[in-house]
Amino acid sequence: MKITAIEAVVCHARMRNWVFVKVLTDQPGLFGWGEATLEWHTRSIVGAIEDLAQLIVGEDPSRVEHLWQMMWRQHFWHGSGVVRSTAIAGIDLALWDIVGKIHDVPVHKLWGGPVRDNVRLYCHLGGGNLDRFYNTPVDNAKQFAELASQAVADGFTAFKSMAVPPTMPVEGLQSIKAATACVAAMRDAVGDEIDIMVDCHARPSPTMGMQFAKALEPYGLYFLEEPCWPESLDSLAAINAAVTTPIATGERLTHLAAFRDLFAVRGCEICQLDLTHCGGFSEARRIAALAEAHRIALAPHNPQGPVSTAASIEFGFSQPSYIICESVHDDVPWRSDVVDEGFTVDPATRTVTPNTRPGLGISINEDEVRKHPFEQEVGQRVFYRDGAVGDW
Numbered sequence: 001m002k003i004t005a006i007e008a009v010v011c012h013a014r015m016r017n018w019v020f021v022k023v024l025t026d027q028p029g030l031f032g033w034g035e036a037t038l039e040w041h042t043r044s045i046v047g048a049i050e051d052l053a054q055l056i057v058g059e060d061p062s063r064v065e066h067l068w069q070m071m072w073r074q075h076f077w078h079g080s081g082v083v084r085s086t087a088i089a090g091i092d093l094a095l096w097d098i099v100g101k102i103h104d105v106p107v108h109k110l111w112g113g114p115v116r117d118n119v120r121l122y123c124h125l126g127g128g129n130l131d132r133f134y135n136t137p138v139d140n141a142k143q144f145a146e147l148a149s150q151a152v153a154d155g156f157t158a159f160k161s162m163a164v165p166p167t168m169p170v171e172g173l174q175s176i177k178a179a180t181a182c183v184a185a186m187r188d189a190v191g192d193e194i195d196i197m198v199d200c201h202a203r204p205s206p207t208m209g210m211q212f213a214k215a216l217e218p219y220g221l222y223f224l225e226e227p228c229w230p231e232s233l234d235s236l237a238a239i240n241a242a243v244t245t246p247i248a249t250g251e252r253l254t255h256l257a258a259f260r261d262l263f264a265v266r267g268c269e270i271c272q273l274d275l276t277h278c279g280g281f282s283e284a285r286r287i288a289a290l291a292e293a294h295r296i297a298l299a300p301h302n303p304q305g306p307v308s309t310a311a312s313i314e315f316g317f318s319q320p321s322y323i324i325c326e327s328v329h330d331d332v333p334w335r336s337d338v339v340d341e342g343f344t345v346d347p348a349t350r351t352v353t354p355n356t357r358p359g360l361g362i363s364i365n366e367d368e369v370r371k372h373p374f375e376q377e378v379g380q381r382v383f384y385r386d387g388a389v390g391d392w
Helices: 042-056 063-072 082-103 128-135 141-153 173-190 206-219 233-244 256-264 280-293 306-316
Strands: 003-013 018-025 031-035 119-124 158-161 196-199 222-223 248-250 323-328 344-346 352-353
Touching: 003 042, 018 042, 018 082, 018 306, 031 082, 031 119, 031 306, 063 082, 063 280, 082 280, 141 158, 141 173, 158 173, 158 222, 173 196, 173 206, 206 222, 206 233, 233 248, 233 256, 233 280, 256 280, 280 306, 306 323
Parallel strands: 119 158, 119 323, 158 196, 196 222, 222 248
Antiparallel strands: 003 018, 018 031, 119 352, 344 352
16 A cells, blocks of 8 residues: 555635645545645645655555654654644644544544543634634724623533733733723623633733733633743743633644643643644644643644544544634635534534544545635734734
């Protein structure tokens, strides 16, 4: 059995171009799907996939770890950069999809079977719609409350918001009070039984991140995400130690050693590894084992396309420390036309029961994908009020 080709299949989804990876074999009808979506880097990802294909076309697709090592360690440069690690991830996910199909079992059964009966989903406010989630003004607490109520009406018991505005390295009380007003409005709207998450998007400096964390602590957040740059390990650790709110981060880390350094300083309580960026299932399983040793929970980053979601759910059924799965359902109205999924979502509770099909359990409708060819993604640019560049 040999790999005969690796294809990047691009589907424009407004904010992102979903980059699906198709690994083909010489066995009739046997191929695997992965995803290597990296917003604003679509051309780079497609090129990286083509470069990596030179290493593994002609190899046995069932030797997944061997092929992962080749992709990571050969061509001289290690796979720790986000473009290459994302391309590796897309191929790795597709290889595991193939192995599941070879053995006629879902991927999670290759790793010992399900460790739970269901996986809970959380949504973005607005269902992942670009304008509602990212562009709702933080001084509009009423709209945050309305979107929170809609998430609960849609069956979700947990949701994430961007209730922290871009801030200069040091600011006064205005931004702190705006964020607090939004979170207070959401909590009043949905009550204490619903879990609220706030994503800072690594916008604040360590100083401002600490202030936001302390100001929002009384509202019992499920977690506070990326309160400062992910490179600021000591500051993440200081914020994590200063508040009872669990700190979440890790979506921008791309390899095991980076997570080792984060965990060593106790920079978070929740690890948000992204299966499409951190080298796929092969590296994610090593990261998960390290997180388990530190008693750090897993809540993978997953705002991308439907193959990423299927992978995140398969991972959730295999990992004891996994607590919740990020999901989007309204980023584009035709999302469900592109994919047929093997898992089942209960719309009343937004919980998922396990996929029973082989591999990732999904199929991609390439005819539908061709209706949405590559376009430049919608740009997101942030400048402070003095004109200086800020973090989106």
